[in-house]
Amino acid sequence: MNPHPFGLHRSLDPPGVLPQIARRLDATPRALENELAIAVRALSIDSASFRQLREAEVATGEPIRDQIARIVAERGKMQNPVTGSGGMLLGEVLAVGPRHPAADRVRAGDRVASLVSLTLTPLHLETIGDIHVETERVDVTGTAILFERTLFARLPDDFPEAVALAAFDVAGAPATVLRDARAGQTVLVIGTGKAGMLCLAAAREKVGKHGLVLAVEPSVRAADRARALGIADGVFAIDARDPVAMLAAVESATEGRMADLVVNVANASGTEAASVLCARDDGLVLFFGMATSFAAAALGAEGLAKPTQLMIGNGFVPGHDETALDLLRRHPALAAAFAALSGSPAR
């Protein structure tokens, strides 16, 4: 089998499936012609997985270190067999296959982070070092393989690693706002966590001074923090699970015109109906909150007789990693808030 862009050639059990589905991958630590080999420095273990590993250590006495070594040796990837989840990795480029699409812009030694799950990344570990319980990070040495279509980002020199990783994690949402918002429009951002704050900055840049940027956020503290950025025209401390309150606030703020673009980055479920209600009939709702229910969004719009377009936020927009960092660079107050939320000093 030729090396496949999605890595099908590395799936051993069953062979030829998507690597995420495979029970075992071929983790031979050598980059094929369209692959990229990473000298891995640290694994950032998914929260659910890390918690399970800790519980298993208590229950069975097998140290986390040994569990990780065993899982990776058995599966050729760090996919927790109980939770099914992975995490991401940090390291440096070791080798670039001559037919890898980034062959001309990446070189050995570049510091990178994978932007896809460890559940689909071939991994060969040599040593396992310190386990950092608070950050759910594990220092390792070893080699990972990225496929032709595996997303990764170069780590910037001007931000702490934790800030860059936090920005990469939510980079799809602001990149989509930059793509889809237009000058003079009204943009409503639901949720002002890290993704929401980046979306506010993206919206402000695109709608300009004649546009309107609104936000809703149930936490008074988070709403205050968003207000303090000085980016939004209005930040309402409202729970988006209350469509009736949402409708009233947005009708009032827009004089009944409602939002052209609604960006849902809420981490609570049950905000779909309000998202649809607050959009114009000819508007667009971008659902980026992972708690979104497909059925609630689709049937909600139908039930409200709203022909509004509903989009599933795609975590990948080309260049979204650099786009997110550039937003932080252009909005210092935002970068400071981001650093505080990521537990790192501001640059």
Add this chain to the structure above:
Amino acid sequence: MNPHPFGLHRSLDPPGVLPQIARRLDATPRALENELAIAVRALSIDSASFRQLREAEVATGEPIRDQIARIVAERGKMQNPVTGSGGMLLGEVLAVGPRHPAADRVRAGDRVASLVSLTLTPLHLETIGDIHVETERVDVTGTAILFERTLFARLPDDFPEAVALAAFDVAGAPATVLRDARAGQTVLVIGTGKAGMLCLAAAREKVGKHGLVLAVEPSVRAADRARALGIADGVFAIDARDPVAMLAAVESATEGRMADLVVNVANASGTEAASVLCARDDGLVLFFGMATSFAAAALGAEGLAKPTQLMIGNGFVPGHDETALDLLRRHPALAAAFAALSGSPAR
């Protein structure tokens, strides 16, 4: 609380929310001043829901009839608690509140179908009659309440009721294809049930003879039926849960160009990755299958580094009811297949 246009006054648990979100509705079978009461004759159960009810019958021994009676008694609406989906209803106008917007053009006895989901429609059942497995229809007697903003359609004279009802139920998908497909494009329809067949006809009309219309369908019988319509350029008997097989088929049929528009109307879960994989990077995937997982679609696209736009199919496109009937009128073979599937003679 005054009777609300969106029916908030009928939500009991929690009170005052949008009826679709409520766990339980007040299904008191009497029209308030801005409501419309329907004497219900039949329910058309959503495919994903009906499939789940059948699986539950096999697993637990509780007949579909009893499951429906229990759900409606508990919830005041026919919303499947597992899939979250509903369906639609057919009946005759029983009473029109004096302040309902259609008060002057609707009268008792008019044959109508609700065009919104049963998930937000107060329903009181008196009897449950035959279960029509082929058509996913259930004969009932009872009363449903339509709110001021609830869409409904009068039934046409030139189609059997079952055919019109089936067309209304899936009308959003072909109307969206007619809106979004362009001349010369490649459209891939996943699933060739009723929605899928209408989408094939809509796609054919929009892409024209220089475009390409493809379909995949796991059931050999349904694939044969779709092929016999003479609408599609290729119908593949493939299970869309197998992304590798899908990729191979669509790569081959499009000489690697892949689909500009993928319309997912599959009633099985697990088809998200293949839907994304078969679309062009600059393409659009319309998810109309109610078994779609938001997370699987969003994370699947990210994991595959596909910047493809992903849309949640909106069941409401203005005029979609007449649009669907017009498609049947323009494609007699489709109308005949539709009639056969709906258990009715062709007109």
